[in-house]
Amino acid sequence: MANSSASRTTRRAFGSAFIFRNESKPDSERTLALILSLLKTRGVRTWVEEGRGAGDALRRAEVSIALGGDGTMLRVAREVAPRGIPLLGVNIGNLGFLAGTEASEIRRRLDAALAGRFVVEERWMLSTEIYRGGRRAFGPELALNECVIRCGDQARAITLSTRSGERFVADYFGDGLIVATPTGSTAYSLAASGPIVDPSLDVTLVAPICPHTLTQRPLILPAHLPLTIRLGRRRADEMPRVLVSLDGQTSRELKLGDEVRVRRAETPLRLLVPPGRSFFEVLRRKLKWGQ
Template sequence: MAARSRSSSSNGVSTVALFHNPDKAEVVRALKGVRALLSRRGVNVRPATPERAAAWVGACDLAIAIGGDGTMLRIARFLAPHGVPLLGVNAGGLGYLSAIDLADFPREAARVAAGRFVVEPRWMLSVEVRRAGRRVFGPATALNDCVVRCGDQARAVRLEVESSGRPVAAYFGDGLVVATPTGSTAYALAAGGPLLIPGVDAVLLAPICPHSLTQRPVVAPSDQPLLLRLTRRHPYDRPQALVGLDGQVGLRLRVGDEIEISRSPRPFKLLVPPERNHYELLRAKLKWAER
């Protein structure tokens, strides 16, 4: 388990950046109430979007994101370079990354204003795509995963993978998920990968529908860079493939494109309740180990 530290001083929180999912009507309706609850406790609340907050968000004590896990992933990638911790308020479905539910915010507002949450560092992936030796995408970060998958025609693709310059495997199938411990409960889980507890210094490689009876998910050290190369299985093949980060940003690939994946030097700071137990969270959210 990664070391945890207090997110604010004993004087509590003074300034908060408030992000939200504008596509959820219940979130938009709740914004005024959330701001009022914090303002009454002496917190300066600044409405924020990634497009407008870059110049000032670094001065905030913390950020709050109201929405689902998709909102959390989007804001996490934005905040990580600024070093600002993020508290998730779930107004979506699963809410795996959130600390509290939107319905519980009125009774949790005092704890938020007092800064009584702890920082749990989550390391991220750094991804670049090179085409004929030239960078065409990135560097960009991902909190959950980098996924290479087949394109619109759903034809299998071939990926050659290296770790620190050494061959790992050639995967042939629907694609490959490269996931952090945070992302091990997302797409990688659906691809048959193991669960990794946050803070583990490892990266997960989970093939998607491999055309093989023996290619199993692999857990590798996070400090060894990976290189994925889209290749042809036959000279006449014209594979179509996409690379995506956290299922939100990405690029169409061409044969010969190389995807360089390494551990980002800047972790994302997730705020969680001090009583957080990851095994209990797995049971509550994913029904893990229930009989």
């Protein structure tokens, strides 16, 4: 199991690459053609995702490349992390917080990566399961940013009883709850007044969504302890519609009494970033932090 998100520099160039892309982005075709041309002239074997799904070719790739925005990075992270394949993100989206390379830097960054001049940052991920009547009904499924438990199409609060390991934390009453990784601290959790957390830290964030109280605030908990969140109700006639969402891309509906179990995934995402890149510099450039 991953102990932390510590960085390390690697000196090994790669000879094969699997490329994911968001075809809806305007620059997708042009950027893909440029990358394929650059890798071909440098003798790198390549495969390109067709439709949605990597297929068997991903197992033969030494590195993966994602062309798109943060949504593409989140989707691809779930594919490559269990296989231990490093991921290089190329931003052709809007914010591009997770991608370490801008489209204008592709030639320089690929040459540096092929020469082994890049850093592998290990970003730990969440593993989520749903238990119903004591049996697993869903999962485990991965998320890089967060697991969100929230009310569905009803404008009413829900009750979520939460434990960290064997310790009772709180009964949350509000619109829902966010369980986030340090990587996800700059995403939905940030909008729910959660703290910004350095991605190298080994902690889990728990941020209530619109809690109906003046005293419940976001928490930082040890990542090695699993979280158990049980859907309850305050009145016998309450039948809330509640959803569990992972990285805002997959969702499942909960039933009364269901338990959502969230823990640190066994395999982290290996994210390729330029040497010397500072998390705080990214905050300033992408989120205008401190400005």
